[in-house]
Amino acid sequence: MDAEGAANRLAELIRIPTVSSRVPGASDAAVFERYRERLTELYPRTHAVLEREVLGDGALLYRWRGSTDEPPLVLMAHYDVVPVEGQGWTRDPFSGLVEDGYVHGRGAIDDKGSMVAILEAVEALVAAGVTPRRDVYLSFGNDEEVLGVGAQLAVATLTERGIRPWAVLDEGGAVVTGMFPGVPGRVAVVGLAEKGVLDVELVTSDAGGHASAPTRGGAPARLARAILRIEEHPFPARLHDVVLGMVDAVGRYADAPYRALFAHAGRLRPALAQVLSRAGREANALVRTTVAVTRLEGSPAANVLATRALAHLNIRIALGETVQTTVDRLRRVIGDPAVEVRVVSGSDPSPVSRADNDAFALLSAAARAAYPDAAVAPYLMVQASDARHFSQICDSVYRFMPFDLSRDELAALHAADERISVATLHRGAGFFRHLIAHL
Template structure:
């Protein structure tokens, strides 16, 4: 590895070692690491901080502006500072040690945030630092938007959008974390695919509550609150949302069809005929395929009595619902109530946001992303639109831009993707270094 690349990896490791962990309850957050991270960025990327202006927004989020030759239709590159909590005992390597394991093509950095999302954040800064050092000036303004609480409330990104709105700034292209370069994600497609999110599912939490008088567990009623709640949960599980192929998913299949083996090529290329059958088959091909063709609902939290010999006066369940394009918080809530079919089970929306608008998968902004994929990551890679399965800070930017995309420029295996928000998160060094090239090429075309 060259000295330049080794230095970039060392900077990445240093930033991964700063535990910028966010919590839903912000009273639990240690804010000192966020300040340390901000200070480290200033020290590690001196040219960037000399050439760009930086504002601290909403207490901890960062907004950089790189003045270009024109202020119109700027490029916004997004990432987030925060990472999810860890259970250290589950990790093979300490989650905030950023240990480099292996050599050559197998060299891998193990750390929380290696992919989600400091991998992208640091790669962006490396690309900017290189271009500033080369004396390059962007044709259009460039903004770097780094939220501090993407994993929880997303308030930092919302505050940045409010600030840009106040200043009359309407980005021509916004790129946040999202899909990656993957293989085998679409059945029958042997070529690697750059999955670029043109929309993301909405997210909501519905709270199911059953109330009763309570009492001693030695004399339970015929149908206690916990049993009624369990029946409601079972009904939701046994009656999933209907399947359908939304427009971005149709575009995904149409894009990969020429690269698919038969019979997939014919199936993907004739969705007008095969679409209904395909939608019914995909849920059986894995969790990701299921999430592409339906709104999903799963119970994530349960609460009942305070003791093992006490009847619950209230039994509660949280249902996490991810809304497919075309569904809404209102329509999903109505369906949950119909499926539960029990007036004694209260259904309350704790919070929710509808699916994002769909950005076009044609036109100049899309071509810029696809060109950077080809030049930096490989000309054998097919760039394809899809629906982002998780929520990101980019959803707030749809209020000020019609071209909001979600793509992380790393070639990830199934096991690496599975480690996100889990133990043993990691990224191969070569993969991360190529990601820097993607951002450099995208910036150069802006």
């Protein structure tokens, strides 16, 4: 496979600004259509051999027929991206600049990079005359970033045809270094599950009036107290079996003092949960339900008292909890009937996928083929992905990007200066090639 060619093809796709929006009609349908057309031009062999259909407003579902009728493998990605406004980019986010060994731009990792890695592998295998042992489906979403319906349409289509996948692989964990205390080497973390997502509004009202005569304890003050109570009473830290499995797998590669600690993780669950909760933002998110205040609203004018104060909370629900138990706890913690807790949308955590089967073993082997020095560990994905929809029809749904990413590169996801190295993109394509070739 051609590393430089793959980088240039990714750069071309980055230049097509497929920004999705939750506002109906706000996304540019012509831009998304241009992206789909360009795919056919960049990957002609894939489009000559695989069957392609467009679902809904632009989700893509490909079928590569295998040599047997065994249940298929589904490889997922999405080609919509988040907006760039208000971010301090040092380069044009849609330039697709290839410079100093990196491809720069929005979607370089999330998630056009994954799509290109998949298509590079498929194109190379088709060119080599390879037919996979089982069917391979490519499910490429057009609205993942706005919690859209593209993946749900793919699941519905497969369900209508009586197809239950052997395994599903979507974005999620990555190959990371220095993320675990005492573990100096690289670790490929493969998501077995993902946390639930809950959007909540806290709303409280007042009579309002002129700001020259304020009322003590008005709507903004009540809202502020509610937010502070949530901040001061975080959800409890607990070590779920998935996280315990990660600690156990990673601990085998830790330095001596940490190896002894991790070896007894099962008996030290409460203490280890507390340690992880204080080890940084990422580790804390693994062991508890998290609450982020993402939006505040008050008075529309500087000299008018607010008649309504609103806070939007984005909540990621830990395994073992539900939307209902989370909302119930919020109400107890706030303890103020004048502050209404409104559920905007929500979904419970996903089921936990198997790690004791041939599918996980093959995925692990492909990760080691691409990164021979990396340990492979199960992982809890703290973000949401389209993969959760496939849990309805498959018990082996995994979340893993085969990319070696630094802390800075991970921090650029959904932020300024997103980028991926040419070498990492090439290794990712090698991962998918190994995965498909060894089905």
